[in-house]
Amino acid sequence: MTKSNTGMVDPQESAAKELKTYALGFAASVLLTGVAFAAAISDLPAVWKVGIICLAALLQIVAHLRNFLHLSFSGGQSREDLLLVLFSVTLLAIMAGGTWYIMADLGGRMHEKGMMPHEASP
Amino acid sequence: MSASTSPIVGKLDWTVTPYTDLLHQVNSSTIVGAGAASVLVLGAVAGGAVLTWMRWWGPLYRNWLTSADAKKIGIMYIALALVMLARGIIEGFVMRAHQATALGTLTEPESGLVAPDHFAQLFSTHGTIMIFFVAMPLLIGLINFVLPQQLGARDMAFPVLNQVSLGLTAAGAGLVMISLLIGKFGTGGWTMYPPYTGIQYSPGEGVDYWLWAILISGMGSTLTGMNFAVTIFKSRAPGMNFMRMPLFCWTSLCVAIMLIYAMPALTVSSAMLALDRYAGFHFFTNEAGGNMMNYANIFWMFGHPEVYILILPAFGVFSEISSTFSGKKLYGYTSLVIASMSIAVISFTVWLHHFFTMGQSAGVNIAFGIATMIIGIPTGVKIYDWMATLWRGRVRITAPIVYLTGFFLLFVIGGLSGIILANPSIDYQVHNSTFLVAHFHNVIIPGVLYGMLAGIHYWFPKAFGFRLDERWGRRTALLFVGGFVFTFMPLYVLGLMGMPRRSPTFQNPDFLPWMYVASFGAVLMLGALASLVWTFWTSYRNRAALAVPGGDPWNGATLEWSTPAPVPKWTFARIPEVKARDDWGETKRAGDPWKAPEGYDDIEMPADTPHGLLIAGAAFALGFAMVWHIWWLAALGFLAIPALLAWRGMKVIEPRIIPAAEVEEADRRFRATVASLAPATRADEESERNRGRPDLAEFAG
Numbered sequence: 001m002t003k004s005n006t007g008m009v010d011p012q013e014s015a016a017k018e019l020k021t022y023a024l025g026f027a028a029s030v031l032l033t034g035v036a037f038a039a040a041i042s043d044l045p046a047v048w049k050v051g052i053i054c055l056a057a058l059l060q061i062v063a064h065l066r067n068f069l070h071l072s073f074s075g076g077q078s079r080e081d082l083l084l085v086l087f088s089v090t091l092l093a094i095m096a097g098g099t100w101y102i103m104a105d106l107g108g109r110m111h112e113k114g115m116m117p118h119e120a121s122p
Numbered sequence: 123m124s125a126s127t128s129p130i131v132g133k134l135d136w137t138v139t140p141y142t143d144l145l146h147q148v149n150s151s152t153i154v155g156a157g158a159a160s161v162l163v164l165g166a167v168a169g170g171a172v173l174t175w176m177r178w179w180g181p182l183y184r185n186w187l188t189s190a191d192a193k194k195i196g197i198m199y200i201a202l203a204l205v206m207l208a209r210g211i212i213e214g215f216v217m218r219a220h221q222a223t224a225l226g227t228l229t230e231p232e233s234g235l236v237a238p239d240h241f242a243q244l245f246s247t248h249g250t251i252m253i254f255f256v257a258m259p260l261l262i263g264l265i266n267f268v269l270p271q272q273l274g275a276r277d278m279a280f281p282v283l284n285q286v287s288l289g290l291t292a293a294g295a296g297l298v299m300i301s302l303l304i305g306k307f308g309t310g311g312w313t314m315y316p317p318y319t320g321i322q323y324s325p326g327e328g329v330d331y332w333l334w335a336i337l338i339s340g341m342g343s344t345l346t347g348m349n350f351a352v353t354i355f356k357s358r359a360p361g362m363n364f365m366r367m368p369l370f371c372w373t374s375l376c377v378a379i380m381l382i383y384a385m386p387a388l389t390v391s392s393a394m395l396a397l398d399r400y401a402g403f404h405f406f407t408n409e410a411g412g413n414m415m416n417y418a419n420i421f422w423m424f425g426h427p428e429v430y431i432l433i434l435p436a437f438g439v440f441s442e443i444s445s446t447f448s449g450k451k452l453y454g455y456t457s458l459v460i461a462s463m464s465i466a467v468i469s470f471t472v473w474l475h476h477f478f479t480m481g482q483s484a485g486v487n488i489a490f491g492i493a494t495m496i497i498g499i500p501t502g503v504k505i506y507d508w509m510a511t512l513w514r515g516r517v518r519i520t521a522p523i524v525y526l527t528g529f530f531l532l533f534v535i536g537g538l539s540g541i542i543l544a545n546p547s548i549d550y551q552v553h554n555s556t557f558l559v560a561h562f563h564n565v566i567i568p569g570v571l572y573g574m575l576a577g578i579h580y581w582f583p584k585a586f587g588f589r590l591d592e593r594w595g596r597r598t599a600l601l602f603v604g605g606f607v608f609t610f611m612p613l614y615v616l617g618l619m620g621m622p623r624r625s626p627t628f629q630n631p632d633f634l635p636w637m638y639v640a641s642f643g644a645v646l647m648l649g650a651l652a653s654l655v656w657t658f659w660t661s662y663r664n665r666a667a668l669a670v671p672g673g674d675p676w677n678g679a680t681l682e683w684s685t686p687a688p689v690p691k692w693t694f695a696r697i698p699e700v701k702a703r704d705d706w707g708e709t710k711r712a713g714d715p716w717k718a719p720e721g722y723d724d725i726e727m728p729a730d731t732p733h734g735l736l737i738a739g740a741a742f743a744l745g746f747a748m749v750w751h752i753w754w755l756a757a758l759g760f761l762a763i764p765a766l767l768a769w770r771g772m773k774v775i776e777p778r779i780i781p782a783a784e785v786e787e788a789d790r791r792f793r794a795t796v797a798s799l800a801p802a803t804r805a806d807e808e809s810e811r812n813r814g815r816p817d818l819a820e821f822a823g
Contacts, residue, residue, distance in 0.1 A: 091470055094470050098471075101486065103419065105486050
């Protein structure tokens with residue numbers, strides 16, 4: 001029986017391509033994780049370290065979504081995928097932005113000197 | 123607990139059971155503790171004995187524990203929830219009994235049934251159990267049972283993942299249960315705020331029990347959310363577009379979205395606390411740049427969507443029963459859909475109202491206070507919609523309708539006290555008092571508990587083939603309503619009189635009369651629990667008289683009522699072609715709804731597998747070993763889970779094929795049965811004449 005709106009593909013045909021996508025995603029993820037660790041160990045200033053780790057994390061999210069979760073903005077499901085990404089980004093922005101808003105306010109009320117914990121300690 | 127860690131049994135030794143405490147000192151507190159442990163041990167022994175005596179181990183394993191059928195998984199979730207509910211209600215009763223005897227004097231400041239530390243364990247386990255191991259499994263179980271049937275799907279999108287989710291939830295519940303016998307549970311309340319729950323102030327196993335129960339079961343809930351979402355998006359029957367879905371499916375979709383986005387926040391906050399406790403991190407400590415306020419922030423980022431995860435399925439149930447039992451179409455379908463989705467999104471913007479008093483400036487509090495008041499609006503829309511559905515309908519006062527009425531009366535009061543608390547300046551006055559305790563019980567009991575019990579009553583015949591006894595169902599409902607009113611209304615008064623929540627003792631004798639009223643309410647709650655058990659038992663004994671082989675005992679309008687009761691494992695002999703909202707109702711209106719389909723096909727079902735059971739075992743071993751620092755077992759459990767996944771991934775697994783002939787034979791038998799039944803009118807609904815074939819002339823939904 002055919003399943004409607006599942007977008008199932010022939011397994012034989014796409015197996016090789018699938019495998020390549022997964023391998024690429026895996027390699028990218030390992031590399032980006034390595035970059036994050038390297039940044040943490042390095043002697044860079046703290047702001048740079050945090051920036052690099054955040055960037056590596058974001059890129060890794062993109063790699064996971066593209067290569068493992070088959071998210072794409074072209075093809076049969078592009079509209080659903082776009083809505084999913086927009087919705088997720090909205091909710092994550094609420095959470096991250098809200099945390100920033102609340103914790104920065106609390107920090108200000110406690111006369112915290114900077115956002116970085118080690119700068120605040122004497 | 124021993125001071126040193128043994129490499130083989132970790133921190134475990136013979137002094138960790140409550141019996142040791144009883145031997146050291148005999149008083150009411152240690153007797154209660156040892157009694158609870160004994161109930162657990164005796165219950166387990168009795169359960170095992172019954173299973174052995176009746177030779178049920180084999181059937182239990184083959185038909186239930188290894189089944190990947192969403193309907194059976196749903197029933198197992200609900201069974202787990204009811205067991206945990208019994209413990210939760212009894213704990214609530216013990217706490218009420220304690221506080222009724224807890225008036226301290228100058229000479230004896232601490233009195234009462236249990237010791238203060240024991241009391242703290244009671245309110246911590248009560249909260250943890252009621253939220254994570256009663257409310258969540260109840261609603262996830264009900265959705266598992268109902269959702270595929272209402273969508274016209276055979277099963278969930280990922281049946282084996284579903285099994286794993288159940289296993290993880292059960293493993294978490296098992297950890298909480300075993301803390302009765304081995305060691306102690308945490309004393310930090312169900313939220314376990316650091317720094318109190320950090321390693322410095324709470325050494326020992328208590329907080330770890332909570333952490334691992336939450337980490338493991340939380341993972342299960344996240345996976346469940348994904349499963350629900352994919353099922354709703356991908357497994358609907360042909361023609362079942364979104365605006366034709368029954369409202370329960372819509373609220374399930376909202377729940378799925380919230381589970382996916384909210385549960386990870388809980389996993390993150392618990393994992394951070396675990397790192398603090400086990401690995402010397404400083405996320406939430408006082409020193410080294412830690413900030414314990416961020417725990418409250420992340421926890422409630424999960425915690426607030428969670429309360430709507432709990433309430434929305436109940437809203438779905440009330441939408442279904444208000445329509446069915448008043449014989450009318452649901453009023454304001456579109457507005458209910460919009461309201462549900464609005465709640466799902468707005469619920470992510472209000473979390474700060476759980477910690478208004480933490481010290482942020484007034485502007486921040488106001489922003490979240492306003493968001494909190496806004497979320498009351500869609501909920502209000504829903505209440506009006508259900509009342510309008512009942513308006514001028516032919517309402518039958520069945521047990522679900524009694525729950526619905528109790529919900530109307532009490533939930534609105536709870537919602538109003540919530541709007542009061544949404545005002546930060548008022549919250550400053552009553553926060554951390556029993557006013558708050560009264561408020562959240564006032565939304566969760568009439569909302570979640572009544573909704574889920576109404577749903578169980580409503581769909582029970584679909585699961586087991588016979589109705590629940592209406593008279594005992596109504597008595598249970600009334601006892602739960604009365605029990606609620608007497609237990610929690612006094613807590614509003616006590617909170618306004620200034621009684622702090624979670625206090626093991628108090629010195630103001632004015633509190634005492636209200637405490638007695640609340641204890642009477644707790645007795646009623648125990649009575650309601652007993653009455654609930656009796657409802658199941660007496661209905662089981664009268665199952666022949668209450669049988670509804672026709673499958674449609676309430677003259678329903680949604681797809682699940684088109685199948686036999688009990689519903690066969692393949693659910694639909696042929697996947698229906700949906701042509702309208704309330705498709706089964708439209709089919710009834712068009713004439714002969716029980717017409718046989720034109721042909722039958724082989725049906726592909728997921729094969730039974732012990733995969734979920736094995737993963738649950740590994741997860742339980744991991745959690746228990748981490749709690750007691752048994753590192754070799756923890757490593758084993760931790761490695762077993764990916765090993766099991768890889769093992770299953772490498773196996774070739776053939777689905778089970780049910781031949782068309784078998785389906786056809788069963789389906790023809792069902793249709794012959796329906797044809798032989800006399801149609802039952804609305805007036806006969808509660809009598810033995812209701813065999814599950816309603817009088818179509820009366821259908822007006």
